[in-house]
Amino acid sequence: MINIEKLKGTFDAVFKQINKVIIGQREAVEQILVAMLCDSNALLESYPGLGKTLTIKTLSEVMDMKYSRIQHTPDLMPSDITGTEIIQEVGGKRFFKFQEGPIFANILLADEINRATPKTQAALLEAMQEKQVTIGTKTHQLDKPFFVLATQNPIEQEGTYPLPEAQTDRFLLKITLDYPPYDDEVQIVDRFTKVEKPKEVKKILGKTSFLALQKLTRQVPIADDLAKTVVKIVAATRTNKKHIEYGASPRASLGLVLASKAHALMNGRTHVSVKDIEKMAFPVLRHRIILNFEAERKGMTTDDVIKDILKEHLKA
Amino acid sequence: MHNFKSALNEIHATQNKVLLFMVALRTLLVFLISYMVLRLFNFYYFGLAIIIGMMYFAVILHKEISNKSLIEMERKNPELAEKLRTAADYSHVVNYVVSRLHVSVMSALKNVKVSSFLDIKKVTYVLLAVIVASGAVLFVASNDLVIYDLKAGLSSLSFGANKDLLDGLIPNSLIEADVDIEDLNDDAKINEMALTVKPEDEKRDLYLPEDIFEQSDQSFEELLPKKKRIYIRKYFGEIRKYGYD
Numbered sequence: 007m008i009n010i011e012k013l014k015g016t017f018d019a020v021f022k023q024i025n026k027v028i029i030g031q032r033e034a035v036e037q038i039l040v041a042m043l044c045d046s047n048a049l050l051e052s053y054p055g056l057g058k059t060l061t062i063k064t065l066s067e068v069m070d071m072k073y074s075r076i077q078h079t080p081d082l083m084p085s086d087i088t089g090t091e092i093i094q095e096v097g098g099k100r101f102f103k104f105q106e107g108p109i110f111a112n113i114l115l116a117d118e119i120n121r122a123t124p125k126t127q128a129a130l131l132e133a134m135q136e137k138q139v140t141i142g143t144k145t146h147q148l149d150k151p152f153f154v155l156a157t158q159n160p161i162e163q164e165g166t167y168p169l170p171e172a173q174t175d176r177f178l179l180k181i182t183l184d185y186p187p188y189d190d191e192v193q194i195v196d197r198f199t200k201v202e203k204p205k206e207v208k209k210i211l212g213k214t215s216f217l218a219l220q221k222l223t224r225q226v227p228i229a230d231d232l233a234k235t236v237v238k239i240v241a242a243t244r245t246n247k248k249h250i251e252y253g254a255s256p257r258a259s260l261g262l263v264l265a266s267k268a269h270a271l272m273n274g275r276t277h278v279s280v281k282d283i284e285k286m287a288f289p290v291l292r293h294r295i296i297l298n299f300e301a302e303r304k305g306m307t308t309d310d311v312i313k314d315i316l317k318e319h320l321k322a
Numbered sequence: 323m324h325n326f327k328s329a330l331n332e333i334h335a336t337q338n339k340v341l342l343f344m345v346a347l348r349t350l351l352v353f354l355i356s357y358m359v360l361r362l363f364n365f366y367y368f369g370l371a372i373i374i375g376m377m378y379f380a381v382i383l384h385k386e387i388s389n390k391s392l393i394e395m396e397r398k399n400p401e402l403a404e405k406l407r408t409a410a411d412y413s414h415v416v417n418y419v420v421s422r423l424h425v426s427v428m429s430a431l432k433n434v435k436v437s438s439f440l441d442i443k444k445v446t447y448v449l450l451a452v453i454v455a456s457g458a459v460l461f462v463a464s465n466d467l468v469i470y471d472l473k474a475g476l477s478s479l480s481f482g483a484n485k486d487l488l489d490g491l492i493p494n495s496l497i498e499a500d501v502d503i504e505d506l507n508d509d510a511k512i513n514e515m516a517l518t519v520k521p522e523d524e525k526r527d528l529y530l531p532e533d534i535f536e537q538s539d540q541s542f543e544e545l546l547p548k549k550k551r552i553y554i555r556k557y558f559g560e561i562r563k564y565g566y567d
Contacts, residue, residue: 010422185341225419229408277425 014274027064030190037181043223043268047154053184066113070209074111078122084129088139119156120265147295180293226267228278233297242315249301249311262290326424340439349379354455385521398438401430424536
C-alpha cells in the first residue's frame with residue numbers, strides 16, 4: 007500500500023534523479039508531473055535551447071516509460087503521427103498491417119506544435135482527448151499512461167499556425183520556461199562541455215505505480231469552501247472586464263481543482279490546501295485568458311492579472 | 323470512518339454547548355441593559371426586558387448556528403489547519419486518501435483542548451459587562467431612579483384621545499380623570515347624574531356626602547386608591563367651577 011505521507015520523498019527522489027542530468031527547472035518538472043498525475047497534457051512555451059527534449063527524455067527514463075518525439079513541420083501529415091497501414095507480403099500473401107506512429111508511446115514530446123498544419127494538429131489533439139487512434143474502421147487504444155507535452159516557440163511566429171484558444175483550452179497546464187540564472191548556466195556549461203559519460207539515472211516509478219498514483223490523485227479531498235473559491239476565481243476571469251477580454255471556461259475550474267489535488271499528493275498531503283490552489287492557478291489559467299487592449303497597453307501579462315484575482319479571492 | 327463520524331459528532335455537540343453558553347451570556351447582558359433602561363423610564367421594565375431578551379436569544383442563536391463552522395477551531399489548532407473541515411466535508415466518503423486524512427485528523431484531535439472551543443477573551447469581556455450591568459441595575463433599582471415616567475405620560479395622552487367621542491355625554495372633568503364610570507362609587511344617583519348632566523341648564527338634585535365640606539384629612543386620603551383620589555379631586559373641582567350650592 008502506498009503511504010501518502012511518504013510520497014513526497016518518492017517525488018523528491020524523482021527530482022533528484024532528473025537533477026543529475028538537468029540543472030534547475032524544478033518548477034517545470036513539477037508541473038509536468040502534475041499534468042501527468044491528472045492524466046492530462048501540458049503545453050510548454052520556451053525559447054530554443056533550454057533543454058526541453060532532454061528534460062522530458064530524462065523524466066521518461068526515471069519513470070520507466072516509453073518516450074517518443076515528433077518534430078512538427080508544415081509538411082507533417084496526420085498519418086506521420088498516428089501511423090498508417092502498410093502492405094506486407096508473407097508467403098506470397100499480401101495483407102495490411104498497421105504500423106504504429108510515434109504517438110504510440112507513454113510520453114510524447116510534440117515539438118513546435120504550432121509549425122504543423124491545423125489538420126495535423128487536430129489529429130494529435132484528437133488522440134490526446136480520446137486516448138485512441140482510429141485508422142479506417144479500426145480503433146487502436148493508446149497505452150496508459152499517455153501524456154503529451156506540446157511545445158511552442160514564443161519567437162519566430164512567421165509561417166506558423168497558432169493553436170486556436172479552443173484547442174489550447176484542452177491542455178491542462180501552460181508551462182513557461184525562462185532562461186536559467188547565471189549560476190545554473192555556469193553549471194550547465196561545466197557539465198555538458200566536459201568529455202564525460204552522461205550520468206545514468208535510476209528508475210524510481212514504474213507504469214503500474216504511476217497509474218495507481220493517478221487514481222489516488224482523484225481521491226484527494228478538497229474542502230467545499232475551497233472548491234467554491236476555485237469556481238469564484240475562474241468566474242472572476244469572466245467578470246473582470248477591466249483587463250480581460252475573454253475569461254476561462256468551466257474546464258478551467260475542473261483543471262484547477264485536479265491540478266491542486268495532484269500538487270497536494272506530490273507534497274505528501276492528504277488534503278488540498280490554499281497554497282496548492284495559489285501555485286496551480288498560474289499554469290492552469292494563463293493560456294485560457296485573453297487580455298484586452300487596456301491590459302496590453304499597460305504592459306500587463308496574464309500572470310499579473312491572475313495575481314490580482316488571487317489576491318482578491320484567496321485568504322491564506 | 324465510523325470513529326471519525328463519532329468524533330465529528332462530538333465536536334459539533336461541544337460547539338453547540340459552547341455556542342448556547344455564549345448566547346445565554348449575551349442574552350443575560352441584553353436583559354440587564356434593557357431592564358435598566360426601561361426602569362429609568364418606568365415602562366413595564368420586567369416584562370418588556372424578558373421579551374427583548376427572549377427575542378434576542380432566538381435571533382442570535384439562529385444566526386450563530388447558521389454561521390457555525392470549524393474554521394475557528396482550525397485557527398486555534400494549527401495542526402488541524404484546513405484538514406478538519408476537509409475531513410468533515412468528506413465524512414461520508416470512503417477511499418484510501420480520505421481514510422488516511424481521517425486517521426491523521428483523529429490523532430491531531432487528541433491534542434485539542436476544550437478551551438480551544440471557547441474564545442476566552444470574548445467570554446471575559448461579556449462576563450465583565452454582565453457584572454457592570456448588574457451593578458448598574460442594582461443602583462437604579464435601590465435608589466428608585468426615574469428619568470421620566472413614560473407610563474404615566476402615555477396614560478394621560480391616551481385618555482385625552484377619547485375626549486371628542488365622549489364630549490356632551492360625560493363632563494370633561496370625568497373624561498380627564500381617566501376612570502371608568504363603573505369604577506366610581508356604586509351610588510346609582512351619581513351615575514345617572516354623570517350621564518345626563520348639562521351644566522348650562524337644569525337644577526341638579528345632587529347628593530353630596532357631608533364630609534366633603536370638611537378639610538381634607540391627609541391620612542384618610544392615603545387610604546384611598548390613587549385613581550379614586552384623582553377622580554374625587556376633579557369631581558369637586560368641577561362642582562366648584564360650575565357653582566353648585
